[in-house]
Every structure is written in C-alpha cells, then in structure tokens.
C-alpha cells in the first residue's frame with residue numbers, strides 16, 4: 300500500500316512513519332516541501348503522487364493560541380482538509396482525516412457517539428468541526444476519525460508538560476473536572492493505518508465518521524497522577540499532584556467537561572485494537588524513559 304501522509308513530523312505522523320516498510324510505503328512531505336498554509340500546491344502535489352490513500356495527520360493543534368489565530372487555524376483545520384478531500388476525490392483514492400473530541404461541548408454526560416450533535420466551545424474545536432464538514436462536502440470516500448488527548452514520546456503534549464514541570468516544582472495543580480481518555484499516538488497510528496488499509500482493500504467500504512481513543516477514562520488530574528505513579532521510581536523527583544477545578548485554571552479556550560468518545564462502531568467495523576489507557580501510558584513511558592536514558 301502507498302500512503303500519502305500529511306503531518307509526518309507531528310506526534311501521529313511520526314508514529315505512522317515508524318510503521319513504514321516494504322509493504323507499507325509512506326510519502327510524507329515536510330512543511331518545507333509542501334506548506335499547507337500557502338495558497339495552492341496541494342492539488343498538484345496530490346495529483347503527482349502514486350498514492351492508494353491519503354492520511355491527514357496535519358493540523359493546527361495549539362488550542363489556546365487558536366483563539367488569537369483563528370484564521371490560521373481555519374486554513375489548516377478546515378480549508379486544507381476540504382482541499383485534500385477534493386484532491387482525493389479527483390484522483391479516485393480514499394482519505395483518512397483525523398478530528399477531535401473538542402468538536403463536542405462536553406455536556407452529554409455519557410460517551411459521545413459519532414452521530415451526536417457537535418457544538419465546539421473554542422476556536423480550535425470550531426475549526427476542526429468545519430474541517431469535518433468540508434471533508435464530507437468534497438465527496439471523497441473518507442473516514443473522519445475523531446480522537447482525544449493524544450500524547451506520545453515525541454513532540455509537545457500533556458505527558459511532556461507534566462514531566463517537565465514535575466522536574467521543576469514540588470506541587471502541580473491539575474484540573475479534575477474534565478473527563479476524557481488519554482490516547483497514545485502509537486495506538487492511534489495503528490488504527491489510522493488499519494482503517495486506511497481497509498479503505499484500499501474494500502472499495503465498497505463507504506467510510507463515515509468514527510471515534511478512536513484508548514479504552515477507559517480519567518480526568519487530566521487522573522492522567523497526571525498516573526504518569527507519576529508509573530514513572531515515579533524512574534524519575535529523580537516526584538511532585539505532589541493537587542486536584543483543582545477548571546475555574547481555578549483559567550485558559551483562553553474553553554474545553555469540554557466530559558468528552559469521552561464511544562468507539563464501539565469503529566471496533567465493530569474496522570480491525571483496530573484499543574488498549575487500556577493506563578497500559579498504553581506505561582508502554583509510552585517505557586519508550587520515553589528508555590530513549591532519555593540512552594541519550
């Protein structure tokens with residue numbers, strides 16, 4: 300299978316590239332080779348590729364900064380996915396596009412199903428929701444895969460932030476009233492590639508909107524505590540993690556209070572595996588701390 304991957308330098312993209320091999324060839328243009336924010340270029344680039352499927356892991360992901368950079372967030376998260384989907388449709392190849400739990404307002408009180416109404420609270424979520432609509436409107440055979448709380452051994456994420464500030468401070472205050480599911484970029488990459496393969500192998504697969512996270516649920520505070528519980532013995536210093544409310548941690552962007560995603564339809568339809576979030580965290584910490592020790 301030949302994949303055209305956008306966002307190959309990001310958390311998800313890097314994990315996809317680690318899975319490349321003789322049967323899985325991945326072409327991943329860098330920002331220098333294809334600046335997605337620049338006008339034009341995408342259509343010609345896609346047309347010139349010998350790709351069976353496109354995986355879009357590129358996005359504007361700075362949730363708070365997006366409040367002040369709405370236009371750039373809209374270009375990358377709404378316009379670019381629409382143009383990619385149109386280019387895929389023109390070439391007759393399918394698309395896997397990644398979206399977010401932040402398209403929901405978090406007020407449902409139960410895990411969100413793919414067809415639940417969207418109501419983003421901030422500019423990032425709104426831009427991603429517009430991207431979903433643009434992909435659907437372009438008429439490509441596409442899977443829109445919503446995920447949540449993505450982290451891994453590479454790049455900026457909540458795990459990296461906790462380890463960094465935990466090394467500097469004795470006490471960390473973390474919100475305990477926002478529920479969701481931490482998801483490793485590695486497990487998400489495996490899911491994206493399995494879905495891409497299914498789209499290529501089964502031309503009758505129509506695609507649609509699906510959810511994928513690791514299994515289980517927690518809060519950001521629960522996530523932070525689990526990080527230090529699991530990694531603690533291998534860290535020079537372990538901070539105390541204090542539970543606080545969202546009101547005590549003001550941020551420019553509003554975030555959903557409960558954005559758990561119901562992944563049942565994805566598991567029923569595609570050959571994806573959904574490890575428990577704590578086991579996935581332990582595996583990620585093993586990779587990360589091994590890498591740090593080797594360096």
Ligand SMILES: NC(=O)C1=CN([C@@H]2O[C@H](COP(=O)(O)OP(=O)(O)OC[C@H]3O[C@@H](n4cnc5c(N)ncnc54)[C@H](OP(=O)(O)O)[C@@H]3O)[C@@H](O)[C@H]2O)C=CC1
Nearest residue numbers: 306308309310311330334335336357358360399446448449
């Ligand atoms: N991170 C998270 O917690 C979550 C992410 N998601 C979604 O998952 C997907 C993957 O996220 P993640 O891997 O964390 O994202 P990252 O922020 O780690 O990576 C974003 C990627 O997009 C690329 N990119 C951004 N702007 C441009 C541009 N102008 N031209 C070319 N490339 C560009 C970046 O390139 P460069 O390295 O050059 O900047 C990078 O490769 C996204 O769709 C995101 O919305 C969904 C839920 C949670």
Ligand SMILES: Cc1cn([C@H]2C[C@H](O)[C@@H](COP(=O)(O)OP(=O)(O)O[C@H]3O[C@@H](C)C(=O)[C@@H](O)[C@H]3O)O2)c(=O)[nH]c1=O
Nearest residue numbers: 360362399400447448449457460472473474519548554
């Ligand atoms: C660093 C820090 C954050 N927090 C809070 C702020 C926020 O409510 C929550 C998460 O913080 P972050 O800003 O790291 O995470 P955030 O950028 O909101 O993460 C989101 O990223 C985008 C891309 C997505 O699509 C979402 O699924 C989600 O993963 O934790 C604390 O309470 N204490 C802290 O020390």
